[in-house]
Amino acid sequence: MKHSIVLLFAVLVAASPALAQSTGSERTVEESYLQQSLETMIIREQAYGESKDSKLVALQYIREAVEGGRTGPDIQAALEFLATESTYTIIRSGGYGRPTNNYPDVRREAAFLLGKFKTPEAKDTLLKVALADTEPMVIAAAIRSLGEIGIIENDDVTQAISFIVNRFDILMPDNSLAFEAIIAFELLAEANKGIADPAAIRAIMRIAEGNYIKPVQDRAKALLTKLRQYAAAGK
Numbered sequence: 001m002k003h004s005i006v007l008l009f010a011v012l013v014a015a016s017p018a019l020a021q022s023t024g025s026e027r028t029v030e031e032s033y034l035q036q037s038l039e040t041m042i043i044r045e046q047a048y049g050e051s052k053d054s055k056l057v058a059l060q061y062i063r064e065a066v067e068g069g070r071t072g073p074d075i076q077a078a079l080e081f082l083a084t085e086s087t088y089t090i091i092r093s094g095g096y097g098r099p100t101n102n103y104p105d106v107r108r109e110a111a112f113l114l115g116k117f118k119t120p121e122a123k124d125t126l127l128k129v130a131l132a133d134t135e136p137m138v139i140a141a142a143i144r145s146l147g148e149i150g151i152i153e154n155d156d157v158t159q160a161i162s163f164i165v166n167r168f169d170i171l172m173p174d175n176s177l178a179f180e181a182i183i184a185f186e187l188l189a190e191a192n193k194g195i196a197d198p199a200a201i202r203a204i205m206r207i208a209e210g211n212y213i214k215p216v217q218d219r220a221k222a223l224l225t226k227l228r229q230y231a232a233a234g235k
Contacts, residue, residue, distance in 0.1 A: 039065060040074045047078040055082060055106045066116045076117045080125045082110035087132050104135040111138055115145025123151045127160050140180040147184030150191030158195055162203035169206055175216050178207045182219045194230030
């Protein structure tokens with residue numbers, strides 16, 4: 001059934017330019033609406049499918065939708081599901097044993113794409129991913145997307161990122177994750193004309209002075225300088 005839906009959508013997409021030319025602007029609007037409705041249906045069906053291939057198809061269509069400026073609530077809901085699957089929705093073979101829906105690369109891509117949705121709901125989902133997921137690459141993607149969204153409410157985002165930086169710094173410093181944290185702090189500072197959260201400042205200093213490669217340390221030091229400039233400009 002799902003393969004039939006995908007095939008039907010592909011046929012309609014291929015045919016839509018010709019249909020638009022032959023039926024006028026009113027028909028073009030109808031075709032556009034039909035195309036988007038089918039796209040949303042395919043994304044939903046594939047995202048909630050059982051196989052990894054199904055989810056990768058969903059992500060492919062979501063990526064194309066986002067690049068085309070189509071970021072509706074149904075697409076966001078599918079991404080939120082894909083980003084949190086196996087963390088909040090666990091399927092086990094026979095009800096026991098290891099999860100059968102644990103796809104970190106799917107969660108990472110979903111977390112990355114959620115950064116394109118500038119909504120409080122997307123931010124809240126990414127906070128859950130960053131704090132609950134166990135894969136550094138997924139956490140790093142969620143952190144970057146939190147920075148891209150740029151929303152700070154009661155320092156919830158900066159404190160969550162700071163907590164994650166400190167946790168990994170104690171257990172096992174991760175250069176990639178630390179770098180993504182710095183990028184996120186940079187984006188948040190740019191969107192909010194600075195960062196006033198002391199926990200964030202301490203986390204950035206920890207990276208600047210910690211056991212990280214020099215490019216990561218230098219980026220953290222540069223950010224500290226930029227934050228001082230924001231603070232001076234705000235006085």
